[in-house]
Structure formats: structure tokens, C-alpha cells
Amino acid sequence: MDLQLLAALVVGVAAIVLIVLRTRLDAFVALLVAALLTGFVAGSPLTDVLDSITDGFGSTMGAIGIVIGLGVGVGKVLEVSGAADALARAFVRLLGKGREPWAMAGTGAVVSIPVFCDSGYVIMNPLARSIARRKRAGYVTLALALGCGMTLTHHLVPPTPGPLGVAGILGADVGGLILAGLAIALVLLPVVVLYARWIGPRLEAHVLPEIREEVYGTTARAATTAATPAHPVTSSGTGGAAAPDGPGSTTEDAIEGATEDATEGPAASEREPRRMSAWLAAVPLLVPLVLIVANTVATAVDRNTQGVLTGDDYTPAGYAAVLGFVGSPVVALLIGIVLAVYLLLPRATPRNQVGSWLAQAAASAGLIILITGAGGAFGKVLRDTGVGDELAETIAAWSLPGVLVPFLIATLVRLAQGSGTVAMITAASVTAPLVAGLGISPLVAAIACCAGSMVFSYFNDSYFWVVTRFTGLDGVAALRGWSGITTAAWLASLPLVLLAGAVL
Template identity: 30%
Template sequence: MTTTDLHGLLFPALTAADGATQSIPASRLIPAALLGIAVIVVLITRFKLHPFLGLTLGSLTVGAVAGVAMGDVVDSFTKGFGSTAAGVGTLIALGAMFGKLLADSGGADEIVDTLIGRSSERTLPWAMAAVGAIIGLPMFFEIGLVLLMPVIYLVARRAQVSVVRVGIPALAGLSAMHGLVPPHPGPLVAIDALKANLGLTLMFGVIVAIPTIAVSGPLFAKLAGRWVDVPPPAMFGTGDDDERGSRERRPSFGLTMFAVLTPVVLMMGKALADIFSSEGTALRSALDFIGTPVIALLIAVLVGMATLGRGAGMGMKEISTSLEGSLPPIAGIILIVAAGGGFKQTLVDTGIGELVADWVRSSGISVLLLAWVVAVLIRLATGSATVATVTASGILAPLATGLPAAQVSLLVLAIGAGSVFFSHVNDAGFWLVKEYFGLSVGQTFKSWSAMETLLSVTGLVVVLLLGLVV
């Protein structure tokens, strides 16, 4: 290492929000980053502060300890907050609208009933995994869990098996979609922070998700069902077929699947056009436009209004009410994600991210493995997959510079896999599963927490294997 290289490592250039360039020694940058993350973790876990406030105060802590002018820190944070809210926030809102319409129209019930009705006792766990994945594609984890619980109870009673035996595969499908596949908030933030190709990440995400769900869902459920043999709770009645509370009229299975897969097909079409079609052609231009995430999700909402809403016999007033009702519950999520973007920008502007990137490049450590480990540590500390993803993305963003597009997409997925590692008592999902399944804390660890850990590790292994061939 030359003297110039050593100077660059110890005194990385800081490009502040006002365009000024400063040199901050590593002896201040490293404690600044560690203290900023510690502040976020302590505020969220110990003082139960909302993650939006925790991320905001963590950003200010980073700048203050690093010795950056506080006005520049505020400018960096607001810049990152605004750009993330404008890009990712719009996608989250559109995704929530579509998910609410899918639930209110009975389309989600139609998917569940069709797949379960065509399954034998042997294929039932695989069908439940498919249901979880399909429902999880457009929906947030918590919404999908609440939606699926009645059918999990009913199927467990009909098959006379532990609720864990059929519930774990469905949860594996939900969780894998949440951590690995856009348009969920975590993957979208990582894609935005790392400047990854969305279509390519979506394609790789599906490739990673399939074996990951298979291992952590139906295969693991065989063991988990023996460890935790719990009958379904009776909170949804006595098991009558009408306990689903579904609408009298539903959109057909074909129409529902058409609506659900519309944004996926459009974004995949753009990714394929970028690879195989020449620039400037009419086809390339059209696919580039309709495959842009905002346009693809906007089209999906419009298609959903026509197919799901009208297919369920909903009038325009009822459809509008459903769409309006989707936005208040995700306001907090948008604020967390946007604040995560602000924290990321603060790390970038102080030069901390570049310092970490330089260290990793010289150490020979696998970038994908490092990304997973960073996300795992933040997940364990905060209990939030989204906070883990946005924080890890900010730290590792400089590593993506100069990497091939495929490797950047795999970096996103490595972070996503790490973000779902070992859900425990500081995770709201842990308590949701415990209460809905009627488990003890120990049983929840042996089933849900173990499944999340297996899902995370399997996802990492598949990502690393992909990294060898792309």
C-alpha cells in the first residue's frame, strides 16, 4: 500500500451537501458510524421509540460525532429522505392499494380456496407455501398473515394436523417475498440505495425464493410439526366452512392471477428488453416505460380495479373506499423507509460507507457474505427487517460502485436474506405468530424463529451459489 493509498483510507474525502470537500480521519468516522447505529438500536429497543425518530436521531449523531457541520448533516438527511420518499414511497403506496383491493374483493380468498381445493394431504404443505408466496407478492407480511390465518386454521382442522404443519409453509412464502422480492419496502430501498436493476433483482429474487421457500417451508414443517404439535385455536369458531367471511361474489381465479402477476410480468419484460432488444426501437421504448416500477404498479392498480373490483361486483364508490383505506396503515412504513434513506445519505456524505468499502476491497472478504452479516446484526438488534435492510444498504452502498449489474442485484438479495434472520422477542412478527398460533414463547422459538433462521441461511447459500455463475 502506498502512502497515497494510506492517506486516502485514513482521510477519506467528504462531499458535503453544500458541495464542499472535507477530510475526516477514520478515527472519527468509525466511532461515528458505530455510535449512530447504537443510538438507533437503543432508542428502538430500549426506549421503544418509533424507528422514524430513531433513524433521524441516529443520522444527527453520525454527523455530530464525525465533526460535520450540523447544517450539512440536516441537508444530507433531508436529501436522502426526500429522494427515497419520492421513489420508494410511491411504490409502497401503490402496492398497498393493490393489496387492499385484492383482500376486499375476495380475490385473495379465491386464490387460497382454489389452490387448497386441488391439493391432496401430501401436497397440502406445498400448496400452503404457494398460497403464502402468491399472497405475499403484493402484500405486507402482517396483512398477509392476518388474511391467511382463517384458512390456516380451517386446513389444519380438516387435515387433523398441527397448525404448525400447515402454517409454517405459508409463513415461509410470506416472509421470503417480504425479504427477497420487490415491490416490498425492504428490497425496494436496497435497490434504490445500491442503484440495482429492478427487473434483474426481481428475476434473481424469484430464483432465490423458490428453493428457499421449499427448504424452510414444507420440508422444515415436517420437523416443526413434530416438535410443536398444537391444534388450531378456536378463536375463529367451530370450523364451519363459512368462517372465511368471504364475499358472495368474487373475481375468478384466472382474473385474480392475471391482476396479481401484471406488475411482475411488466417489470420482467423491461428487464428482458434491456438485455435482448436494441436501444431506440419502439418495442424497447414501450417496455422501458410500462416496466418502470411506478408505471407497472399503477397499471396493476388500474387492472385490479377493473378485474378484482368489478369481478366482485364492487361499485366505484366501494372501490374508492377500499383504495383510500389502504393508505393510513402504511404511513408509518413510508416514514421509516424515507428516514432510512436519510440515514443512508448521511453515511454516504460523511465518507463512512466509502471507508468500509475500501476496507472490504482490501480484505478479500466476500461482499455478499459481508452484506448478509451486517443485515443479520442489525436485524437481531432492532427486530425490524425493514430497518435492517435500509441501514445495511446505506453502509454498503459504496461497495456496489463498479460491480456488475448481476452482482449488485445479488448484493440486494444477500441483505434481504440477512434481514429476516432469527425473529425473536423484539420483533412484532414474533408476537403475532405466537398469539395467532396459540403457542408458548418456547414453541414460537422452535417453529417460527427456527424457520426464519433457516430461510435466511438458505437464501444466503443460494445467493452465493448464484454469485459463482453470474
Template identity: 35%
Template structure:
């Protein structure tokens, strides 16, 4: 649903948005109301108070809810089933052991983060987090301590790549709107991602993990090799774990398929490849994230399912049981998208950014502040990226390619900070790693903010140098 013509002034809309977030946090953290119920309730009230016509409120609610579920539900479901297969058969343990043996116990979080940076080049944040979930949790179970020691470096790496580096849609769209070159954006932002991830994620996660204890969640883990079988019937089976090469191949399969989609879509958008090529269309379809994960799940069922003599019926029962814990995750994530959708439809984000676009500050800082305002107001990083780019595009005329790339960096940095309750990614991280809302604000929100600030700081330092080129 498109944004409505605001019926309130900017100040009133901002007060409504702030009050909505405050009430939501109060209901969840103080009243202990279930997050899904609280999100739906606050979304309904906010829609009415913000001036969305009563007849249009159901559409505003279901648009945000449905669009979020469309992008998240299949990924989470397929990903958790793949993860459960890897965990039950010992595949996740094999991969975790190999990583740890190569890097050492003390460098396990660094190893997970570096691997996520590499895998995050073609794969989106939510899909990457789902695929990496069994490895993160297996390493955390092996060494103990706070699970965020291992979760935040990897999750932050996926978030950094998704926000800053082509061929992800946000930076590609922003670069295109600003008239930049996607290749230059890629070359400029890759080193910025590495620096900002290490400073804003790796170092910060160490600081947070030393002070905040988050126990290992039971989302994925059940009886493992040699214990009660996954169908819960008490059968004991000794299963020889799969090889490292096999596990790596299974994890690499969706990454390869998604790479086809991401790269080919970018080439089509840039006009390098013409539309209507059947072979290209088939590769793009196979690389669509849900389709890629479905193919990977079928391969995993065929390769890992029969290990230890497990029948297809037993494998199906095990996969069915793996879905139960994620129903709440999917619903809460969808409701978070509903809340963000209501804020977008009400015109809150648009009103805020229109008032900021003429504040008379330097262009790079202005771009960062506008993107930050959009991010805080409506939650979606991609929406913040593309909208902020459009608002500053007229001021980017005459800039060189490197400066445009740094402008994209500043916008992406602003669209990353302050992830909170209107961001579906906030709820994914919260529920995947068993954190309540307060803990997620103290960890994930803080880390996303330091990541964005680090990226903006690097861009600000490089800006005068780029202007001299």
C-alpha cells in the same frame, strides 16, 4: 448527497455507527418512543456527531428520506389498494383456496414460497411483497397460528431473487463491474437461490414459527363478503367472488408489465438493443413499477369495483379507508432510509470497507465480508452489492465466467445478511406483518442472515470446482 470526506478515523466512525444503532433500539424497544420519531432523532444526532457539516445535515436527511419514499410510497399505496379490492371481493380467498387445495394445508407455506420465487424473477422485493400481501394474510387467517409461518417463506423468496438473480439491478451491476456475463450469473445463481431459499428460509421459517407467535395483523382485513360494506355505512351486500383465472390475471398483469421493463432495460444496458427506440421506451415506461401497479389498480377498479352493485363512490371510499393504516408504514420506512442515508453520507460504510479490503483472506470470503460490512453499516443491499463488487474487481481479473458468477453470489450473500433498523425492507416487513422491532430482529433478521449464509456456503463449495473448469 455524496459521501463526505470523513473527519474521524475508521474506529471512531464504527463506534458512532454502533452507538447510533444501540440508541435507536433503546428508544424504540425500551422507551417505547414511536419508531418514526426515534429514527429521525437518531439520524439528526448521528449526522452531526459523524462530522457532516451542520449546513448539509438537512440535505443528508431529506436525500435519504426522499429517495426511499420515492421508491416505496407509491408501491405501498397502490399495492394496498389492489389488495383491499381483492380481499373485499373475495378474490384473495379464491386464490388462497386454490393454492391450498392444490398443495394441501400443510404445504401452504411451501406453496406461497414457490409462487413467490416464480413471481420474484422479474419483480423487485418491495413490489412483490405488496402484491402478495393479501394472499399471505388470507392464507394465514384461514389456518391460524403464527403469521410468520406464511409470511417468511414468501418474503424470503422475494428477497433471495432480488439479491441473487439477474435481471435484478444488484447482481446485474455487480456482474458487470466484475466483467462477468449476466447470462452465466443467471444460470449459476438460479439453482443456488433454490437451495439457499429452502435451507435458509423455508426450514428456518418453520423453526421460528414454531417458537414465536405473531398474530394476524389488521392492516388489510375489514368487513368481507356478506358483512358491513367497506365504506363503513352498514350496507350489506352479497358478492359473488371473482374466478381464479380473473384474480390470477390481475396479479399477473403487473408482473408481465414489470418484466418488459426489467428485461428490456437489461438488454439496453448490455447493448443488445439500441437506445432511442420509441416502442421500447413505451414498454419500459409501462413496466416501471409504480406505473405498472397504477395500471393494475385501474384495471382492478374497473373489473372488481362494480361487483355486488358497488358504486364508484363506494369503491373510492373503500380505497380511501385502506390507505389510513399504511401512513405509519410509509413514514417509518422513509425514516429508515434517512438513517441509512446518513450512515452512507458520513462515510462510515466506505471507511469500514476500505479497512477490510486488504485483510489478506481468500477472495470469495473477502467479498462476502466486505459486502456484509457495507450491509450492516448502511442498510442498502444494492449499495452493498455494487460497492463491494468495485472494491474486489481488480482481484477478479483472469477469473472465468463461472467463478465471477460465484463471486457475485458471495457478494450478494453478504449484502443480504443482518437486515436491521437501517434497512427500509426491515421496516416494511415489520409493519406489514404487525411485528414489533424485537420480534422482527428475531425473525426477519435471523432469516435474512441464514439465507445469506446458505448462499455463501453453496458458493464456497462450488468455488474449487469452478476453478477446475
């Protein structure tokens, strides 16, 4: 491998770690500094590095910036209207006590098959917050389970764009990859939930104060401070936001026995206490999701009809073109926020009050959007400097069991530049001419590319910033929680990849 490119990668990652953990500067600045240092050490002209930063930031914002803004707006209306609480009550009653992390992981896995992780997480996060608020504990567990449940199917199951592109490049059967990806995701789901349940209570005390107050309200914060001033992790394992109901209480007791005062969110004092149907509450969530799913399915069917799986030569036609418009995340969420405002809020709600709530949502989304864009900028610099390609070519030259070659290429490219989709596509591109010589089938190679790309989501992954900022984790806590759970899923997938290599 080119040592200069390796040094560029090391310097960039080290800069992020040092700035985030040891200075008063935030992650947005750290990512931009790392991007500049990486490009400089790699030997790229400074003007090219600046172009990569602006291109990466702009393309990331074009893909997710508007979606985050609209999604946070929908979430705010769900919160202040009482709709999120209604959904939480119905959600927990349906699934039973003690199974909330399983429910969030499973829901995330289903939602993320057609929806990008970033969009899906923004849409579903209010449910995790509302359930945690009702239980008075467990938000980190729920948030991590939801996020990594989405990661599993986003990386493994077509018609998510990454796996679909891998199938096209390698010539793998899309139907076979869907079945294999679903089977692997189902096996990995318990790993995700168990890790989230193990690490979540240990990280509750590390949730940023503003996020803790948004989730649990001032009552929970005061109760936590009074209960555990010196030892934030309690013996019952609920972390710094220990439930005031006691270790013997049940989820149903917490939900049914909670008063409006005890379940206040950040804006609960601003809204009228009101009950509503869970079905009505779900409309602003379900309509955007259904539209996005319909767009994904219609596009996949239309691509198959036209015989085009990848490439820029595809042009949607007929119903696929219509659904491609209304089912785009931007339009779908725009419809969702209109439905939220006019269906969930009382008719007497003043216009300026609605505007105030949406302004609060925009303010909370601002830093998330900036950090997400900076993560995209850093990833773009890493790609443009050739670090990912150099790693891929190096690992492909090693003498390894055939199925491990695409797996490790995807792993190293993911570590180098952050995007799971780019990692699996790069691995598939490098592996495609090697498949016959490796003695594996195209389907096995596709599975390996997809599974290998799940490893250690960290600073150069825009989804890392979406999950950790919404969860309220920073620094080492973010690495232990989110980077840890994605690595656990990646590690658990390795024996499944080896088994697929032996069987398929």
C-alpha cells in the same frame, strides 16, 4: 478503520434499538433520531446531515412510496371483493395441504427476479393473509417465507439491478450469474422455509393486535383469547392464533368448511359474499407483474444490444421505451388498481363506498410509507458519512481466502447502511481491482458479493420495515423473525460461496 466512524455507526444503531424497545416513540422517530446522531458523531456538518436525511427520505419515497400506496389499494380491493379468498382457495388446492410456506417462498422467489422486493411483497402479501385467514393460523410463517423467498432472487439473480450491476463492474458473465444465482437460491429455499416454519408459530402471539384482526378477524381473536389466556403458544405449535379446527384438521378442511362469517377479514362485513373465478381474481395481480417483468426483460435485452450494462448513458429505444413506461411499477400498479375496481367489484358498488375502502388502504399505508422513508434517510446518512466505504477498505486489507473478501465486504457494508444493492455494488467496486490477486474468477467474485449482501436485514433497511409492518411484528419479535431468517439465508450461503470458489 476510523474509530470515529465506527462510533457513529454504534451510536446510531444503539439509538434505534433503545428508542424502539424502551420508549413510547415509534420507529419513524427512532430512525430520524439515529440519522441525526450518526451524522453528528461522524463529524459531518449538521446542514449536510439534514440534507442527507431529506435526500434519503425523498429518494426512497420516489422509488417506493407511490408503489406502496397503489399496492395497498389493490390489496384492499382484492380483500373486500372476495378475490383474495378465491385466489387462496385455488392456490392451496393446486399445491396441496401443508405446503403453503413452500408455495409462498417459491412464488416470492419467482416474482422477485424482475420485481423489486418492496413492490412484489406489497402485491403478494394479500395472498398470504387470505391463506392464513382460511387456515385460522400461520400468517407469520407465510409472510416470512414470502418475504425471504423474494430476498433470495433479489440478491442473487439478474436481471435484478443489483446483481446486474455487479456483473458489469466485475466483468462477470451475466448468463453464468443467472444460472449460478438460480442454483444457489434453489438450495437456500428449504433453509428459508424451515426457518419460517420454526419461528412463525413462536411469533404468532406477538403480532400487533390491529394486524391480527386484519388477518384473522374478530372471531379468530376471540377464539385465541378464550383458548390460551395465559400461554399464547399452544402445544400444537400454532401460536396465539391457534386454529379452531383442532390439530388434526387439514388445510382443505379449513378452506372448504369455513363459512363466510368465520373467514371475515377486516372489511368482510362490508362486502357481499360472492364467489368468483380465480383467473378473474388474479387479473389485477398478474397484469402489473407481467408488465413489470416485460419491462425488465426488454430493458436487459436492449442494454445488451446497445452494449450498456450499467451507467447513466443508457437510453431505452423502441419497444423498450414503451415497456419502460407501462412496465414501471407506478404505471403498472395504477393499471392494476383500475382493473381491480372495475373487474372485481360489483357494478352496483357506490362510488363513495369504493372511495371509503381506498381511504382505509391509504390510512394503513401511511405509517409504512413514513417508516420506509426514514429507513432510507438513515441509510443515506450512513453512506454520506463514509461508514460503508471505510468498512469496505478495512476488510479488503485483511488476509483472508480470496472468495471471502468480497463476501465479507458486502456483509459489513450491508450491516453499516442497510441496502443490499448498495452493499453488493460497493463490494464489487472495491473487489474489482483485486480479483486477479485474490485468485478467483469474476463470476465467483460476483456470487460472493451478491450472497454476502443478504445478511441481517434490520432497522436501516427499508425492506425490513415493509415486511415487519405488513406482518405485524415489532421490536424483538421483528428481529427474531425477519432479521433471523435473512441471516439464516446468509449463513447457509457461505458454504455455497466457498464451493463456488473451489469449482468455478
